[in-house]
Amino acid sequence: MKAPRVNGHGVGLGRIAIEDASISLGHGDDASEAVAGLDISVAPGEFVCILGPSGCGKSTLLGALAGHVANSGGSLTVDGQAITGPSPDRGIVFQQHTLFPWKKVRENVCFGPKMRGIGKVVRRQLADELLALVGLSGFEEFYPSQLSGGMQQRVEIARVLINQPRVLLMDEPFSALDAQTRSMMHELLLDIWTERPTTLIFVTHDIEEALFLADRVIVMSRRPGRIVEDLRVPFSRPRPADIVTEIEFARLKRRLLLLLRPDQQSTTLHEYQSEHALAPN
Template sequence: MNSHQRLMRSETGRILAERVSIRLGRGKAAFEAVSDVSFSVAPGEFVCLLGPSGCGKSTLLGALAGHIDIAGGRLDVDGMAVSGPHPERGIVFQHHTLFPWKSARDNVAFGPKMRGVGKEQRRREAQRMLDLVGLNGFADRYPAQLSGGMQQRVEIARVLVNQPRLLLMDEPFGALDALTRLKMQELLLAIWEQFRKTILFVTHDIDEALLLADRIIVMKAQPGRIHEEITVPFPRPRSTDIVASPEFSRLKRHCLELLHEDRGTDTLPRLTPLGLGRAV
């Protein structure tokens, strides 16, 4: 990658949210899901939204993806108001959204196909992304022939092939077993180190947030709002070895205390030695 490409990479993917409010539902059933939320994310930064169920994490992600309208405030990406979905804002969900009738390669190539990229070029781009996520040799497999972790790798490749400015991830590893989840976290760190795309990552898992993020935005519920922002001090490149450090334990306890202060919800994270927690 030349210096011009690095510069372009570092200048895109900026998020600005100013006093954002989001209402869900209609009529008497409507409620305020997010209230007066303000934060910013720098280009290339990895930020986690951490909080219990019902605190508006996924709702905020949906608004940034362009699938949910805000009721008030300002929500911009690179200085432009979010007004609908766009391929430069890629999103990865907890459960894959792959086309079951298409092979892994054709699933990844679908975005370039919609952009008018020729068949041979889009197949090359798709194969390059599958190689990047460790699926060399699985390009001709269909989703039903892949494990859950492999399906999520294809999903990530399908988003990355569109070269998004911003990668939105809604608990993408939450449905995976503990060891697969750990491998996927390591893979995501490696991909982020290579491309430095801006990532906004939703999780219930304190350890996952501390392992991945530059900064954690802790949210509280009813309605969703920001509780505290935490800068994660661990240097990069980062490995799972940091979970054994005293500073990791201190920050983990602090995050747990913040979440326990939110008495408006019954859903709090369960901590495990490797931090591969689930909501209870």
């Protein structure tokens, strides 16, 4: 399962190397370091969860991998190529409400192929395949506002995967969903990832989510974010939903809980805002 994989479309899986990376947000006196001196390497096809308290710079790191935020020091590369800007090779799924409200579901999913100049018939066919993969056949002609939160996130995933990215970046994609929908989405995501493998970086503050999904859980400290733990999750795949009740799961959960226990310093509003800020477009 750990061996490098190549997906059905013959596109390679991205190897991510983050070396001594620092990212600062804001300008001049307002500038502050979101992450500092970060070293992470992710093998092709690996599923990595980045876990950390809010305001630890984990979303900023993801923004930098997506190419929306520039790093101020060190290097970020995918397959040896430095990240200089956004690319469909590195798809990103946000928490919520980033589907284009004026496009129907199918047209949302078609966006990437349309940008690559693929003809209408072919791209619609591709979109319908992806929508079937995420279990949304029959909803092609709906507007996003007509779908539930969980369905909207499935469209998001389809819209990103249609570009056959080497890296899939997910920024707390299920945290706005109710618990039941969230656990359904976890199983769906693992199914999709098995069928269309990519290197996957998944940012979350939910310990159980991280342990259930990932091959590896990286825990970050408060700002400026540093790595305090790099944990290999020992459970084999496919993982049954009731794995969360196993003793080993509970043990790892307790360990991560202690690492994440909030220290006295609380996140300021300013830190929260810059954490969720994107680079100017």
